Amino acid sequence: MITNIQEFDLELFLKIHRDMSNGFFDWLFPLMRNRFFWAPLYLFIIIFCIREFKKRGLYIIGMLLLTFGMGDLIASRLIKPFIGRIRPCNDFQISNLIIHRVHCGTGYSFPSAHATNHFAIAIFLILVFYSRWKPILPIGLAWAFIVSLSQVYVGVHYPIDTIVGAALGTAIGMFTGTLYHKLQPYI
Template identity: 45%
Template sequence: MIEQLIQLDHQLFFAINKGLSNPVFDFLMPILRNKYTWIPLYLAIIFFAIKWYKIKGLYLVIFLAISVSIADFGSASILKPAFKRVRPCNNTALKEQVISRVPCGSGLSFPSTHATDHFAIAVFLITIFRKRWKNTLITGVIWAASIAIAQVYVGVHFPVDITVGALLGSFIGFGIAKLYQKYFALSTQS
């Protein structure tokens, strides 16, 4: 059973890594998964949260940072060392077939910390703002999913890695957002 799941994971990996290969994605996907690409967005979230909601906005930023910190630590420092899954681009049985579009690095693969962190951010913000801004759900999910899928496309993660990362990050983001809402409910008025 486990062997069949691993085989399916590898098939899905190559369907994305090779099967979706095209010049537009070759250009776009490395940019999407680059941590520096999103710094302006993170700064905008901080600026607007504090500008619009004052002290509650400051606490929102703090709780969002807590959410990402827990997600990042849990993924990178607890789960990756526990599972020790090698990245596809470093897997001796697969690496000759993998199209590596970014440097592989020596890190481990399971779960994807990019997916964990970005889904924690997205679900935190979705939970806080979904009643105020209806497009928050679709925008947040597409944003986080595109970063996660880019990890597979560039050759550094398997689909199971991003799926588990997305679920873990979503759980953490939702939980911390609910904790924030319990103490600092934002007005849903414009």
């Protein structure tokens, strides 16, 4: 069964990484996974929270940092070293199939920390702001999905890495979002 999952994962990886290949995606997806590209969005969230919610905004930012920290700690420091899955771009068995679109990195692949962190942040923000602004649901999910898909397209993660990262991030975002609502009356 594990072999079938790995074969499916490799086939899906190649469909996304190679078969979807075109000039526009070659430009777009490396940007979508670049943390500096999203810096204006992160700055907007910080300024918006402080301006609109004052003290509660600082609490939201603190919870957002906790959400990110939990995602990064669990995915990168706990699970990745334990599983030790090689990134597709570092796997010598498929090196002739890889299109090098970004620097590969030396870390492990499973789960995707990008997917974990972005889904965690998106779910947290959805839980915090959905009652005030309904469009955050599709926008937040689309944002996390595009970042996750870009990881596969550029060749640094297999699809299962991003799927598990998305599930882990969703669980973390739900936990911190629920915690935010439980603690909110006390701030």
